[in-house]
Amino acid sequence: MLSLKQRRSLTTALMGILAWGVALAIFFPIFWMLLTSFKTEIDAFATPPQLFFTPTLENYTLVNERSDYFHFAWNSVVVSFGSTIIGMLLAVPAAYSMAFFETKRTKATLLWMLSTKMLPPVGVLVPIYLLFKDLQMLDTRIGLTIIFTLINLPIMIWMAYTYFKEIPKEVLEAARMDGSTLFQEIWRVLLPMSKGGLASTVLLALILSWNEAFWSLNLTASQAAPLTALIASYSSPEGLFWAKLSAVSTLACAPILIFGWISQKQLVRGLSFGAVK
């Protein structure tokens, strides 16, 4: 009979194996996509699908030629970073005021802001589309940036608010007594103290914008389309460019994947609207 200690380590080992199995199974599609990106198109479409093959980098080196990757990637970058920066410029003062000048209406305002994020986009698809058409904002980066700012603003304010609430009020009062103006108080004391939380907020906003796949599909065509739309265009049955698709997809997803890995713990707060910390 095994001792308690031996039983425990056996269970742990079995559980470990099971966990690894599940993790590898779940990660498999991403792995396969990565693998396929190094195949030639013929290998990519081979039946049965090959695990071993001669790798090639042609899908990556020619990615811009074959699909104008950089154009779409640049759109993604501009729109994601643009909307995040504008969003933070709006969110930080709002969160500051709500965290440190709390009134009876603050909680209601916050909850209302969050509820705007819960609006299904289809509900306003028509008016936004028509508005953009009339204002000639369809297929523009600016238009998309504005939309992304608006849909992510509630989460940015919310996350910044929860992080600001964790700053002890007295340190800011000390700064005030030391002679700082409001701006200096925020810039030299509050922001350095909350930079971890604000970094997570920025990351979350970037991830949400980068992966956004409703407005980017409906409001853009060729000029302002970000990567989400580029990849969607591969679904047309003109050709089976699986290897190319895999390469483009890997390039498109890699940065966000890495962001997500780094900041997983901090993202939970924003993803769960603060309900899970």
Added chain:
Amino acid sequence: MADLTIKNLKKSFGDVEILKGINLNIKDHEFVVFVGPSGCGKSTLLRSIAGLEEVTSGHIYLDDREITELAPAKRDLAMVFQSYALYPHMSVRKNMSFALELAKEPKETIKAKVAEAARILELEPLLERKPKELSGGQRQRVAIGRSIVRQPKVFLFDEPLSNLDAALRVQMRLELARLHHDLKATMIYVTHDQVEAMTLANKVVVLNQGQIEQVGSPMELYHSPANRFVAGFLGMPKMSFLPATVLACDHQGTRIQLEDGATLTLPVEGTSLRKDSRVTLGVRPENIYVSDPAESHLTGRLDIAENLGSDTYCYVKTGTGETLTVRTPGNFTCNFGQQIGLSLELDQCHLFDDQDQALPRLEQIAA
């Protein structure tokens, strides 16, 4: 010069009035302690002086300048917070130089001032550390250092010792007293601990429910409390109180009768009292002594005795249910439940009328 004058200061939060009209004069170089129970408004008063709270009405003057509406930084005051409120992302040196940098003082001046403050507080080896690498006592010194460099007219302390352990508290108390002497500064200090009030202050302000109960030196307040609240607040262990009724009053004093029937004559001016009115007798533990039950003022049953080594405090229950605290020498022995006789030093006792106001002593009037 750093005279602080407060005229009729009132502060409300919404409908609740926290400060109900404070009038106070603080002279240059004084160490003033605001003391009182939780919720009495002492912190609010301090923060109003600092400018961290807006006053509802009233005026504050520093020397001849009215500072009531000024921003905190413009009042020439510095504050040490209860939680120290150090800037966690700045080194000790930066923490201390921050205010001077904001005031755009020349680099050489800043360096000199920080070095001087660090010397006074023995912070020199810690200057490059961050707050999280410091112990509680060290953090507190940095908080004080931050105030010293600003060379303010008045130092404000908001319960600075309450986050320290007992031993450190005693040590820091001594350092604060030394600091006051060395810097010759005006200091306003808030605490709920009456020991700190008694030991540190030139002047004690006792606050209760937003009003000043009494202002005076520690000894004045201790020996001549103006009302029952102050009498019961200062002194450890607390003064004991016995209800009584007035029998008579003449040039020798006031004659009262305790609940258990004993009668005492106190050298207290009681002509304002009517016969049979209710009064309260107050007596401190050190003014009661154990005596032969036959010759005592009153008798009681010993409940509990706490032997501290140097003294023993006996808690005695009278026949009518009141508890008296009696200080006896450390080698005093007695059994639980034993009947003890107690005598009071009548000229050290206090008498309070039915409004809890202290009645003046006869020799005070004679003088």
Added chain:
Amino acid sequence: METKTLDADAIRTMQDTAPTAGGVSKQKARVSRLMVSPSVLLLLLWMVVPLSMTIYFSLIRYNLLYPGENEYVGLENFRFFVTDLGFMAGMTNTLLLVGSVLLITVVFGVLISLLINLAFWGQGIVRILLISPFFIMPTVNALVWKNLLLHPVSGVFAAIWQFFGAQPIDWFSEFPLFSIIMIVSWQWLPFAILLLMTALQSLDQEQQEAARLDGAGPWALFWHLTLPHLARPIAVVVMIETIFLLSLFAEIFTTTGGGPGYETTNLAYLIYSQALLQFDVGLASAGGLIAVILANIAAFFLVRVVGKSLTDKQ
């Protein structure tokens, strides 16, 4: 003399939540309002303007192919929408989609997060692998599954089926909705795992040890301690997923285009196809409003839970 005084905590709470008159100066209040107003204003516009336009459009006849014929038709659009061929399918599919994904993600989410909560070698890497699908773009997700995995000829699934001697399945033809469910569950499972994993880490160790001393076995521990502790995060997961799954769009757009027929059309796609493919703005607006109402119901409950977490003391 014991008098009732306000304790320090009460004063601090008052200081924190005092309305303008007592606690904060008028000037400070003005500045703080100024700091919040841009955001509030923008979000208000974002919500009110399009929504009111949707309401307006839903009550008139408006088809982009016939401009100018915009008379008021009352609830006719709603009636059309609800009786449209696609509507029942859309509603059913929406409910099926949301329900199935919820079920899969929550059940497996709980099991997997429990599994990886035990310490074992390489736990950190396992976690990273498990949460990855959530960060993949929905369109990438859709196409990788459609082409690389589920393709009946060259997909990995086909290869596996053939390996076991079975006939490979053409997923998107035979089980279109299920295929979509698979894709979406794969994407959202990490979300559930991430949230539940985080919640599990705040499980009270001492409580577990006390229960074990009292004789509780692993099942009892799970049922009486772990599951109740997870009840709230599970509720949060369910509500957030519901809100986002109701508007599921990209995966359908990229793979099946709603078909075959209406088999993979959900409410969101139905409205989209009516607005941008059939150009019937009035009809689509009516549908959009219905979607908004559904989402509001789900949101109402989420906001309650989140609002409570706001007032929870740290």
